[in-house]
Amino acid sequence: MIADGRFDRHLRLPGWDQARLRAATIIVVGVGALGNAVAQALGLAGVGRLLLCDMDRIEASNLSRAPLFTGADIGRLKVEAARDGLARIAPDTVVDIRADRLEHGIGLAELRAASLVMGCLDSRAARLALAGRRGLAGAPWIDGATGPWSGEVRPYLAPEGPCYGCGLTPGERAADDALAQVRRGCGLPAEPDSAGATAPLSALVGNLMALLALRHVMGLDVPPDLLELDGATGRSVPVRQRRDPHCPYHHRLPAARPLSLGPDPSVGDLCAGLPADAVPLAWTPFQLAVACRRCGFRAERPGRVAAADCPRCGARLHPRTSLELDRAPQGAKLRTLGVPAAEILAVRRPAGLDYVELC
C-alpha cells in the first residue's frame, strides 16, 4: 500500500478495493478529450497500469478539453504527453504507450489479458475497428461518446451481452467498414467526427465511464444499460441494449498455442516455429509491392500499406497486398508488416485454422 495516505478517502467508500485497482491493467483507446478525462480519473483512483493507444499528435484545439496536456505539448504525440501528465498526478500508476492504430499497437493477447478496455474514440469507423478486435479477444469494454450538449456511456461488460456493433444496422456496419478499408488502403487515417464538444461534457462522460470501470474492476455492480446524458437539461436516460444474433463482432478466438519467438521476430522466425504446410495470416492486409498504373514502375516494398507517389511519374502508386505472412521476405520484421507484439494469429492448415499466440 502507498504510504503517503493518498487513498485514505477511498478506503472509507463501501466496497472499495484498492488492491484490485492496483492489480488492474486498463487499456485506453483514444487519448483525445475523452481519453484524457478517463485516464486522469483512473490514474487518480490508483489503477496499477494504464496502456494508452493513440497515433495522433496534439493540436491547439485539443487544449481546451484535455487536462493532461499543456500548451508546450502542441505537436507532441498525445500518448507521450498524457504519460507525462499522469506521472505528475498519479506517480504510482505504470503508464505504457503505443503511438499507433489499435490493430497495429496492441496485440490480441494483450487485449484479452486486460481488465478492461475504454473506448474513447471519435469516429464510428474507429469504434468498429475496436469492436472487431475486442470481439475476437472477448475483453470487457466501456465505450463513450460526446455530441453537441450530449453524451453516451455504453458498457459492454458481459461476455454474452450486446456489443457496439449490435446497435448498428447491417448497412451502417458495412458502409463504415468499407469506408474505413478504403481510407486505410489509401494510407489515410480514419475520418474523425469534428462535432462541437467542450471540456465539461468530456469530463462528465469520461468520469462516468471511469466510475463504471472502477466498479467493474472492483467486482461491484454496473448497470448494463446504455446511458444517454443530456447536458442541456441535466437528464440521463438509461437505454436497454439488446444483443443482435446477426452482429458480426461476436466471434471469439479459441485457445491459442503459445509460440515463443523472442523480441522483434521476423517472418522467418515465425515460419520456423510452424509446420511446413502452415500459412500464418495477418488480420489486416500488409503491402508486398507497389506498382504504377501510368508508367509501369514496379518495386518490392514490403511493409504496412502507405500512400506513396511514383518516383518516375508522380502518380499515386497502387499497393499489392496480402494477408499471408509467409509471402513476405523471410527477413522482414513482423512489426514492420503491422503485426503487434503479443498478437494472436490465425494459421491456415490443410485441416482448418489453428491459432498461435506470439510471445
Ligand SMILES: [Zn+2]
Ligand atoms: Zn454485437
Ligand SMILES: [Zn+2]
Ligand atoms: Zn509512374
